[in-house]
Amino acid sequence: MGTGAGMPYAKGPDSRIRDTEHPDADAAAALRAAAGPKRPGPRARLAAVAVPAGYLLASLLLYAGLWADLDRRYLVDSMRDQNQWEWFFAVTAHHVLGGENPLFTTLQNFPLGVNLMANTVMLGLSAPLAPVTALFGATTTWAVVLTGGLAATATAWYWLIRRHLTRNRAAAVLGGAVAAFAPPMISHANAHPNLVVLFVVPLIVDRALRLCAGGRVLRDGAVLGLLMAWQIFLGEEALLLAVTGMLVFALLHAAAAPRAALPAVRPLLGGLAVGAAVAVPLVAYPLYWQFFGDRSYKSIEHGPTGNSLLALVEFSGRALAGDPATAEALSLNPTEQNAFYGWPLLALVIGVTAALWRRPAVKALAGTAVVAAALSLGAEITLAGRPEDGTLPGPWRLLDKQPLFESVIESRYAMVCAPAIGMLLALAWTSFAEAAATARRSAPVPDDRDRRNRALLIRVAGALVLCAALLPVVPKPLETVDRPDVPTLVANGNWRKYVQPGESLVPVPLPSPAGADALHWQVAADFAFPLPGGYFNGPATERREDGEIPGGIYGAVPRPTAELLRDVRYSGEPPVIGPAERRAAREDLEFWRAGVLVLQEQPNDEALRGTLERLLGDPGQRVGDAWVWDVG
Template identity: 30%
Template sequence: MPVTALDTSADTGTGRGKDAGKKGRKRWLAAPAVLAGFCALSVALFWDGWTDLGTTIYGGSDAVLFSWYLAWTPYALAHGLDPFVTHFLNAPDGVNIMWSTGVPLLGVLAAPITVLAGPLVAFQVLTTLAPALSGWVMFLVMRRWSAAFPAAAAGLLYGFSPYVIGASYGHLHLSFALFPPILLLLLDDLLIRQRRAARTGALLGVAVAAQALVSEEVLATSAVVAIIAIAILCVQHRDQIRLRAAAAAGGLAVCAAVATVLLAWPLYIQFFGPQRVHGSIQPSDIAVSDLLTFVTPTPLQAIGPDFAVRESLRFSGNAVEVSGYFGLPLLALLAFIALRLRRDPLVALCGPLFTAVAVLSLGPHLHLGGHVTGIPLPWRLLELGPVLHNALPSRLSLYLVLAAGAMIAVWLDQARPPRLRAVTGVVTAAALVPLVPATLLPFTTVTPRFFTGPQVDNLPTATTALVVPYPYPQQNIAMLWQAQTGFRFTMPGCYCTVPDRNGRSSFHPEVDPLNSALIAVATGQRTAQAALGQPGLAAAFDHYQLNAIILGPTDHHDELVTLLTTLAGAPGRYVDGVDLWLLNSAPGRS
């Protein structure tokens, strides 16, 4: 195929005529140095978790949830169980993990750490690696278009962006953002450079399958952004469509075939297996980018006027989901780059792509200063289709920082005279300073010795135990305790995606007299005596056919002891930090 405006030199990493051998040596020297630097930054960011390893984590209930997932995958595989379905939670019905962001690939990769040091340590290691590896992969990809320093700047922006920092509060499936830069690289190979379409398609299929086993949401939104990018390229290079269509289609067909084979088992379980759900998992029009999000700092930033931070708290959705902040200086710089380097192929793509994705991130209706204006926006059409109605528009900020990083890398790379290089570096640094993250707030867990010591052997095998505090989205520490026992028992309750009585998704099991009483007493909304008067309580207790009750540290402990003693018909006994009841229905007991 003849060289076109889309092609770059195959002889060098930058495509600008430098000596290939010398460039290759510099590339291999730069890569480990950048990785080490990013890892050091990430360790500093999560330092509190490293000073209290195995106890302090980031993200509260979500962190406990992902720690459980990291423990479940190696346990299931080692015991010949289906890693995508579990009956250890939400007894007796179980959970379809493919609907619950189970990160099975990360569970496999972190298995040695989990087995040797426990799920909390594995979670801390992965949480720390996520920004560093995401930024490093972005750096490696951008080396195709720029020298090491500009690529490192792009990696720094991408890996330590407000999106990744916000996701680091427990959303491990989102903070591991390696896939979008890899997708950029492989699509460049397939659509632009057209290097061995079958091989590139196979690699893309493997990458798609891997991402699906980390986060299907990121995979789905990446596909949307890729389609937009391809549409922009088609408009900009109409004369190239016919020349490139056949090879591109062939590569994408190989990608689809490879991904289908690799994902056949988990996707079958997800859509045809037990405990599958339908309907939207997340509410619509909540986790979106407010129009002011892009210029308003949030509590995630170290620098920002108090009045502006307070303004950000008015935006809809959880504060960690408000991740589209760039600041006026960086937005002005990106606009300048888009205009100044509009003839550069990568900038010509990323400028319009940034604008289009920013509009999509606003959600189905325009939000302004925390108010829903009712003005319809393009995302409204996308969420009508399958899969995307479960995606949160505010999380599209991931692709905004990818596009911004690419533009900055090209701009820094093209600054040739030393004086101009220094000026561009200073301007870029000044524009990035407002994005410096604030100190992350850790979450400290407490695990009674019962769950990690020899006394847990008091529980017979095949035990179904009611663990209190009862696990639900706002308080799921019992899931961590279960994982730390090596899944010694199954238990009712969970913080996970399960179907309600109509098959629609819910983040907790169906409310019944037992779990509602346990939650109400634990939160101080009801006394034990009032809860015992609730109709159907004894029947709900008997329904679970419990073998044991375990009461751990919790608020309103004495009231819960009264409630559980009455339900069990006898007092429990104190064992290594918990109150334990072994019921007559326990296996091996009369």
């Protein structure tokens, strides 16, 4: 997840990374302090509005297809995730506004339920936005969170870069845009707001820098604790990636500038202690519920999910220079194209690093990007994702089985490179600007035309180099399609004839990570009925008598009838139905407390209907655009 890559050691709350590299930094800081706070001028006030507005416009253009028709449009590359996330936003609003527990629900995976805290429900946004969801619908909340979250993340990185790295506004705008709109961020922008809405991460980095500068330890530590707690309720995986990046950066910067690092240790540790004292009481019970509450699980195994070496230098499927087929062959799916920075951008980053290598911040930023990219390659490094072509041991082996890291999709560590690259490019543009300014001042005659031409040439050359590296990875608008209609039986409320209180509506096939349209049915019905199955993270088995917490899986624990119907849906081949299958169907329907089975028009629906007729001994009834079996 595009996460934090900065913890330099500054000399004061208003200083920047580069201040540690100039001998007159202390004198300059003293003069600024003596002058008092400076009132922002008209240009600064205009920029304070224009920069976030520009990022928001870019985000709106990215999601133009979604905003064109919120009632019908669906982000095609999200696969099943838009349905899942809309359900998360809607169920949180349903529980919060209804005065119910937002950490658990039986509306999905009925009757066992779902541990919502052990899923990515983003309570830090879904709870405060509950009124928006209730008034305008879950799709509106989904669009607002994605669009506003990307813009807010870019703005937060811009603010951090301008405060601590460079005073050049154009450079900070560039750095913020790269950090928030880098190729892996756009990949997750289709489906994973928890890995896109990262505006709190730069704020956490800022508070850490203030502590390193020896600021107000109690105040900054308390604010840091509040921000850490908020980020836990926005996305724990993003926080883990961010903390890893910050720790790597801190160690590398300390090695590059040890004299600046030593004075920062004591206030930083003190602030972290204060932050922990503030954050722990806020998150203790939700985290306890997540790891030990009902339907909790220990970890989820994803198998080998590292990036291949080619994935680092190729273009993503949604980039201007990208080829979807090439990117798909090098990634898990369209939402997990976690690298794909493209060889021109990586070549530029290498050049910038070499040119500015003397700066400690550059060494630490480049080193953080290298470490993150190396971790993203996984435990077995491959050239193009094919182990049969040969592998090399990867550094992820050091973390693979460690607590918390064992559930991480390791390829996502390449997202840590995004803000590091953004900061390096911000420094590069600042260097171009400083070189141009030097050229303007170097001529002996103030109005010398050659002086102006040299300055202009330096700026144009810098802009062309940046454009050549960045244009190929500029994202295209995200593709949308019309989503399937909700069955009329559900839309008009006629399902109430078949489902009594305490019973469930059973879609055919059951909702699962392979197909989650039925979650949209439930949202459309305002959660008036529960669903068996579902798309969520939960335990793979029941908890043992000795209290051992099981590992996790995506979706419900498989039951025979659910698996049979899923196989028919995707194969189109009617299975052999005998006494064992009929007995299992009766047991499963009783377990699900089924009131009605609903088969919507879909591929292989004839095979599904025939299977149900033989399982239940009932031809079913055509109701509107669906077939129903009253089994309550």
